Amino acid sequence: MSDVKDIEDLIARVALQDRAAFSDLYSRTSAKLFGVVLRVSNNRAEAEDVLQDAFVKVWRNAGKYQANGFSPMTWLITIARNTAIDAKRRKGRSPNDGDAILDQMADPTPGPEAQTIAASDRAQLGACLDELEQARAEAVTRAYLHGDSYAELADHFDVPLNTMRTWLRRSLLKLKDCLTR
Numbered sequence: 085m086s087d088v089k090d091i092e093d094l095i096a097r098v099a100l101q102d103r104a105a106f107s108d109l110y111s112r113t114s115a116k117l118f119g120v121v122l123r124v125s126n127n128r129a130e131a132e133d134v135l136q137d138a139f140v141k142v143w144r145n146a147g148k149y150q151a152n153g154f155s156p157m158t159w160l161i162t163i164a165r166n167t168a169i170d171a172k173r174r175k176g177r178s179p180n181d182g183d184a185i186l187d188q189m190a191d192p193t194p195g196p197e198a199q200t201i202a203a204s205d206r207a208q209l210g211a212c213l214d215e216l217e218q219a220r221a222e223a224v225t226r227a228y229l230h231g232d233s234y235a236e237l238a239d240h241f242d243v244p245l246n247t248m249r250t251w252l253r254r255s256l257l258k259l260k261d262c263l264t265r
Contacts, residue, residue: 212262
């Protein structure tokens with residue numbers, strides 16, 4: 085059974101409130117999702133809280149997942165990334181004094197497991213990003229790794245908001261094709 089099929093099966097079982105499946109899903113995916121969340125939040129303590137919130141959303145919304153040929157990790161990563169972006173927006177861009185102290189105390193480096201997973205994916209993703217036009221690759225990076233909003237990206241690249249949405253949608257389709265080769 086493929087890894088994709090295994091994760092799809094676990095999500096289906098989580099939709100039925102299967103705690104053992106949820107635990108297995110967490111153990112298989114949490115390191116990668118933590119890397120995604122940490123990249124957006126840039127704060128280890130916040131990333132841990134956001135990851136917990138993301139898995140609560142997975143528990144509550146597993147019934148909405150549809151196995152449609154796309155990777156179930158894409159669905160999980162989207163939930164984690166959006167949860168991290170929401171938390172970042174709630175907090176605001178400038179940390180208060182207490183957060184600044186916590187940021188200095190927190191170890192910003194991911195653990196060995198997260199580093200290994202990130203290294204294996206980084207080379208393939210980097211090669212696929214190199215196939216995009218430079219502005220499109222930068223827009224994708226800023227949107228999905230740094231959490232910039234569509235409006236922020238449209239302002240930065242001096243294009244209309246709908247043009248930015250089109251850039252990102254088409255770029256993601258090209259990346260998907262590249263990553264599945």
